[in-house]
Amino acid sequence: MQNGINRRSFLKALGGLAGVAAAGAFLNREEILSFLDRDKAAEEAGETMGQVTRRYFAPLGQELPILGFGCMRFPTKFSTSGREIDAELSEKMIDFAYRHGINYFDTAWFYHDGKSESFVGGVLKKYPRESFFLADKMPTPMLTDLSQAKEIFQTQLERCQVAYFDTYMLHSLSSQEEFVRLYIDQGILDYLREEKAQGRIRSLGFSFHGDVPFFYHLMDQYPWDFCMIQLNYADWNEPGEAPSGSRQAGDLYRKCREKDVPIFVMEPVKGGNLASLSESAESILKAQRPDASMASWALRWVGSLDGVITLNSGMSNLEQVLDNVQTMMDFEPLSTAEARAIQQTLGKASDSGALPCTYCRYCDPCPYGVDIASVFRIYKRYGEAAGLDLEYPERASARQKEAFLAHYKNNLERSQRASHCTACGTCLPRCPQHIDIPKEIRAIDDLVQRLSRETGKEVL
Known part of the structure; x- marks a missing residue:
C-alpha cells in the first residue's frame, strides 16, 4: 500500500459497489x-490497495488467506452447447482475488460439470506456482477401486497443469461403510499418503458431509493435516444440544479443536442463505452495523473462531467478491455485542421458511435430467423475492407470477425442469442439507403448473 488515499478510495469503491448488490441492482457485465x-x-501503476488477512497453516509452514476462492460457482453464460463458465469474466475475477491476497483456490472433479479443474488450471498457469495454493479432492461418490483413484489423481494434476496440490481432500465423506470400503479396504488412503510422501500432495485432509459419530471415528482413528467442515452460525449446536439435520457444526468444530486439527470451512454463508435474512433478523444486525451486508456477518462469525484457517466462498459475481474482500481485509473479529446480536437473530432468521439448499450440486446428476440446484435457486431468487409462496401463490400479483414464469422458462432448458422429476430418490442420500428433494421439486413444479394455468403462460 503506497498511501492512505489510495486505500481509502479503494475501500470506498468496494463498499459502494458491494452495496449495489444489497440494493438488488446488480452491475451489468460491461x-x-x-x-x-x-x-x-x-496495481500496474504501483497502487497496491490492500490484502486480505492471512493465517499460519502449520502443515505447510506458510500463511494462507483467511478467505479462499471456491471454484464451484463461477459466473456462467449460455452457448450452443448449453450453460458454461463465462471464461473472460471468471478469469478477471480470479485475477482480482489474486491481486488482493486471495491466492487459495479450491476446485474439485465435479465442479461445473467437470470443467472447473481445467479452467482454474489454465488461469493460474500464468502465475508462479509457488505464489498460489491449490486444493483438489478425490471424488468419493464415483469411486470404485484403487486403480480408478490413481487414474483420477493423475488426470487432476494434468487438468490443473500442476506438479502438486497444496491441500488435497477425500471429498464429501458421508458414511463410515463407504469410507472403509473405498479408502481402507481398497487402499486408496494409503495411496494418497504415498503421493504425499512423494511431494505431489503437500497436506492431506477430507471434506465432510456425514454424521457426528462418523466424524468422531475419522478424527480418533486417523491422522489428518486438516479437515473441511460446513460451519456457519445457522448450523451451530451448543454442547449437549443434540445435532439435527445440518445443525451439527458445533460438535464437529469442538472435535477439531480437541484434536488440534486445522479447520477449513465450506458454506460459511450457507450457500447464500445467510446473505438474506428475514426483516426482523436483519434489523437486529443493522442496529449494530447499518452498512454491513448480511453475508459479512456470517463470514466474520466463522472467522472469529479459533482454529479456523481459511473460509472458502463460492463467489459467483463481482458483488460477492467485493463484499468478501472488504470484510476480510484487516479482519475484525466479532465483538461481544455483535456475537450476542447474531444469537438474537437465530430465532428470527428462518421466518421465511426458505429452502436450505446451498447449491453445492452434490445431488447431480439426476438420472432424469432435472437441474435440481437451478430449480431451487430460481424459486428462491425469483419466486420468494416476488412474494410467491408454495402454499399461497394467489397472494402474488399477476405481474409477479408472469415474471417468475419468464425467469423459470428462460433459465432452464425444457429437459432440466421440475416436471421431469420421477421421485426416484437417487438424490436423497447425496444432499448435505438433508432436504427432501423430490418433495420440494414436486411442490415447485405444482406451483409452476398452477401459475401457468392462471396466467395462460405455457411452461412444459
Missing part, C-alpha cells in the same frame, strides 16, 4: 469488466 480492468491498471 460495468463489471470495466471495474476489474481499472483495478488491474491501478
Whole structure:
C-alpha cells in the first residue's frame, strides 16, 4: 500500500459497489469488466490497495488467506452447447482475488460439470506456482477401486497443469461403510499418503458431509493435516444440544479443536442463505452495523473462531467478491455485542421458511435430467423475492407470477425442469442439507403448473 488515499478510495469503491448488490441492482457485465480492468491498471501503476488477512497453516509452514476462492460457482453464460463458465469474466475475477491476497483456490472433479479443474488450471498457469495454493479432492461418490483413484489423481494434476496440490481432500465423506470400503479396504488412503510422501500432495485432509459419530471415528482413528467442515452460525449446536439435520457444526468444530486439527470451512454463508435474512433478523444486525451486508456477518462469525484457517466462498459475481474482500481485509473479529446480536437473530432468521439448499450440486446428476440446484435457486431468487409462496401463490400479483414464469422458462432448458422429476430418490442420500428433494421439486413444479394455468403462460 503506497498511501492512505489510495486505500481509502479503494475501500470506498468496494463498499459502494458491494452495496449495489444489497440494493438488488446488480452491475451489468460491461460495468463489471470495466471495474476489474481499472483495478488491474491501478496495481500496474504501483497502487497496491490492500490484502486480505492471512493465517499460519502449520502443515505447510506458510500463511494462507483467511478467505479462499471456491471454484464451484463461477459466473456462467449460455452457448450452443448449453450453460458454461463465462471464461473472460471468471478469469478477471480470479485475477482480482489474486491481486488482493486471495491466492487459495479450491476446485474439485465435479465442479461445473467437470470443467472447473481445467479452467482454474489454465488461469493460474500464468502465475508462479509457488505464489498460489491449490486444493483438489478425490471424488468419493464415483469411486470404485484403487486403480480408478490413481487414474483420477493423475488426470487432476494434468487438468490443473500442476506438479502438486497444496491441500488435497477425500471429498464429501458421508458414511463410515463407504469410507472403509473405498479408502481402507481398497487402499486408496494409503495411496494418497504415498503421493504425499512423494511431494505431489503437500497436506492431506477430507471434506465432510456425514454424521457426528462418523466424524468422531475419522478424527480418533486417523491422522489428518486438516479437515473441511460446513460451519456457519445457522448450523451451530451448543454442547449437549443434540445435532439435527445440518445443525451439527458445533460438535464437529469442538472435535477439531480437541484434536488440534486445522479447520477449513465450506458454506460459511450457507450457500447464500445467510446473505438474506428475514426483516426482523436483519434489523437486529443493522442496529449494530447499518452498512454491513448480511453475508459479512456470517463470514466474520466463522472467522472469529479459533482454529479456523481459511473460509472458502463460492463467489459467483463481482458483488460477492467485493463484499468478501472488504470484510476480510484487516479482519475484525466479532465483538461481544455483535456475537450476542447474531444469537438474537437465530430465532428470527428462518421466518421465511426458505429452502436450505446451498447449491453445492452434490445431488447431480439426476438420472432424469432435472437441474435440481437451478430449480431451487430460481424459486428462491425469483419466486420468494416476488412474494410467491408454495402454499399461497394467489397472494402474488399477476405481474409477479408472469415474471417468475419468464425467469423459470428462460433459465432452464425444457429437459432440466421440475416436471421431469420421477421421485426416484437417487438424490436423497447425496444432499448435505438433508432436504427432501423430490418433495420440494414436486411442490415447485405444482406451483409452476398452477401459475401457468392462471396466467395462460405455457411452461412444459
